[in-house]
Amino acid sequence: MKAVALTWKRDLLMHRPVLWLLLIVNALGTFYGYIWYGTQMAYTVETQSAWQVIFVPDSPTASLFFTLSLVFLLFPRLIKPTMAGIAVRSIIEALGVVTSIKYGIWAVTMIMASGAQGDHLVWEHYMLTVSHLGMAIEAILFARYMVFGRFAAFLALVWLLLNDTVDYTFFVFPWLPDVLENDLSAIQSFTMGLSVFSLLITWLMIAFRKVKV
Template sequence: MAPTGVGARIDAVVARYFDGPVPEPEGLPRYVTPLPQWLENLGLRLAWPVVVVNILGTAFGFWFYAGRPLEAQPPLVEGQLGAAPLAAYPLIPDSPAATLFIALSLAAWRLEWDAEWLHTLAFFGCIKLGFWTPYVQLFLNGPEGLAAWLYWFLVLSHLAMVVEAFLIHRYADFSVRAVAVATAWYGLNDVVDYFWPVLEGPHHTVLRAEYVDGAIDHAVAAHDLAAACAVVLTVGAVFLALATRVEKLRARRDDASDG
């Protein structure tokens, strides 16, 4: 049954201007597809604008991790990136990497490129960082030390990443190999962020809650809570990706038997 209501009407209006085809929904259970169909359709129709927004978000994220430099003179890279060796850079800016993954994933889908590994990395990244950052900001860091606009931008923009994650099932299958790649990457990320301080780590996003007397103290409870949340979200992303694959295969099997 076609969706109805205000959301469906919004989707219909957008479809007049962004009329590229979108994959048909497969009737998957709500626990793996929590968004209403009209919102999935809307996000997919607006894939190219969403790509642009995420590329801008990636640039903003690197600017944030570089200490928000405002002057075009050395040092251009300060902050957490500036304090880390160059070899550690791929391990540090987790949220910018996630927004880059979803931008590339949507672009690859629109260009009809086969990139299951990229789609799955995007799913993991948007689920993990989309929930982890609001949790850390709301329950560990609090608003102190950041401008109000930046604090709420971080919270709300990351929650929007969760919405993006649940668009991906419409065009990706979450193959076992792709899930293995994403699990390896985000599992490694958890290890070096919290448990194995290689390359002058740990490399998790600096928590304001870890500052004690002006210095970072990884022994405080906030560090352990952030680590626990990260690991739980990685496990949750694995479950959701594989559950989505199972439900897709089941739906296709049922369609084949009905046909």
């Protein structure tokens, strides 16, 4: 009975209408996310070095990589099964999963932390909470269906730690509510720790690929 339930869930997740729905939702979310970060990206280009702008839109970039990963699931022959093709797909998928877990959890935590310290939460905060929780959950669920391995996931961690270092060295991290400004040191530590945690969760999900259902 358990095997039947697991098989049904697997088939549901990989059903093409489900994949198409998630692809559309993630693509729209990615587009909205870059609009959301538009002001900060423009400010970064105007006031700091232009190369730092790539490190500003964390969540949309994570969503972009995951959207591309869904494209690979829908069209597995899109990239030729050569060593180079598999390497490119693996890195994109690893970035999509590891960064989506990290920034999904991070955004929700920051929203809840700001609310706990007296920030007034509006409907947009709750919308962002739901959407970012969705980012993390879908990344965890779909990691087992992708081709990337532990090393590609580790490379995603390297990118995250580089991103974290740039964010808190040059102050290009996502703009925080005023109530969290005094907690910047703790947020930095939490952010970098969450990068490692996201890798560990990803490695755990990779291990589930060995489970036969």
